[in-house]
Amino acid sequence: MPLVTTHAIVLHAFDYRETSRIVRLITRELGIVSAIARGARRPRNKFGAALDLFAGGEAELVTTLGRDLHALNAFDATRSRPALAASLDRFAAAAALAELLLRFAPEQEDPGLLDAVTDALDALEAAPPGAAAPVALGGAWSLVAELGFAPSLDACALCHAPLDPAGAVAFHHRSGGALCAACARRVTGARVLPPEARDAIRAWLGRCASPPLDEPSVRAHQRLLREFLEEHLTDGGRPLRALLAWERHEVDA
Ligand SMILES: [Zn+2]
Numbered sequence: 001m002p003l004v005t006t007h008a009i010v011l012h013a014f015d016y017r018e019t020s021r022i023v024r025l026i027t028r029e030l031g032i033v034s035a036i037a038r039g040a041r042r043p044r045n046k047f048g049a050a051l052d053l054f055a056g057g058e059a060e061l062v063t064t065l066g067r068d069l070h071a072l073n074a075f076d077a078t079r080s081r082p083a084l085a086a087s088l089d090r091f092a093a094a095a096a097l098a099e100l101l102l103r104f105a106p107e108q109e110d111p112g113l114l115d116a117v118t119d120a121l122d123a124l125e126a127a128p129p130g131a132a133a134p135v136a137l138g139g140a141w142s143l144v145a146e147l148g149f150a151p152s153l154d155a156c157a158l159c160h161a162p163l164d165p166a167g168a169v170a171f172h173h174r175s176g177g178a179l180c181a182a183c184a185r186r187v188t189g190a191r192v193l194p195p196e197a198r199d200a201i202r203a204w205l206g207r208c209a210s211p212p213l214d215e216p217s218v219r220a221h222q223r224l225l226r227e228f229l230e231e232h233l234t235d236g237g238r239p240l241r242a243l244l245a246w247e248r249h250e251v252d253a
Helices: 082-086 088-104 111-125 132-147 195-205 215-232 241-248
Strands: 003-016 020-027 031-037 056-062 069-079 169-172 177-179 191-193
Touching (some): 003 069, 003 088, 003 111, 020 056, 020 111, 031 056, 082 088, 082 111, 088 111, 088 132, 088 215, 088 241, 111 132, 132 195, 191 195
Parallel strands (some): 031 069
Antiparallel strands (some): 003 020, 003 056, 169 191
16 A cells, blocks of 8 residues: 655545545645545544645545545645635635536646646635635636646637637637637637637636726626536536536625
C-alpha cells in the first residue's frame, strides 16, 4: 500500500459512520481523490480543524491499487481559508468552483490545475465584499482553460475562420465557442455574445481581471458558464447544483 504525500485542497467533506469523515481532495500527484479520515469526528482527533472546506495543505494518503477510496493518514493544513466560509457570496462562489473541479478534473497528476485552483481560491478570499462573483467567474474560466476545453473566441469554433475581434458574435455551447455568421446560420441554440462579454471571457481565460461588470452582466455570465459546462459534462445528466445555487444566490451588500 504505497504512501503518497502530496499538496492537496479540501473540496468536499461529509460525515461517515460514527467517527469518520470522507473528504474529496484535489491533489498535485493524483488529481481528484476520495479519502477516509478515520477518527476525524472524535473529540481531540489528529485532524482538528485541518479538514475544513477549501483548506490547503500536505496530505498523507495510503493508496490501494484499484480502490476508489484512499485512507487519509494525516493532513497538515498550511492554508486555511476561513474568509470563504464567513461570507455567503464567497462561499457560494467557492462551492461552484469546487463543483466544477469535482465534475471535470481528472483522477491523475495535474500540477497546473492545482496551482490554478489555489490562485482562484486565494483571489476569491481577497475579493472585496459584493465583488466575489466576477472574481469567481475569472477563477472558473481559468480552470476551464487549464482543463483544456476553453471556448474558441477569436476564430469560428467550426470552420476556424477568424472573427472580428471587436464585434458581437454568435456563441454556441455545443460547437465549443464563437461562430462565424455562416456557421451560426446552420446551428440552433446559438446566443449573441456582446463584445464586452467576449472581452471579459477572453481576459478570464488569460487569468486577467475583467473590466467592472454590473449585476445583470454578472448573472448573464454565470448562466453562460453553467450552460457551457453542462454541454461538456460526460458523467450523465446530474445537474450542476452548486453552480445553479450560486447563480440564484442574492448578493450580500
Ligand atoms: Zn464558421
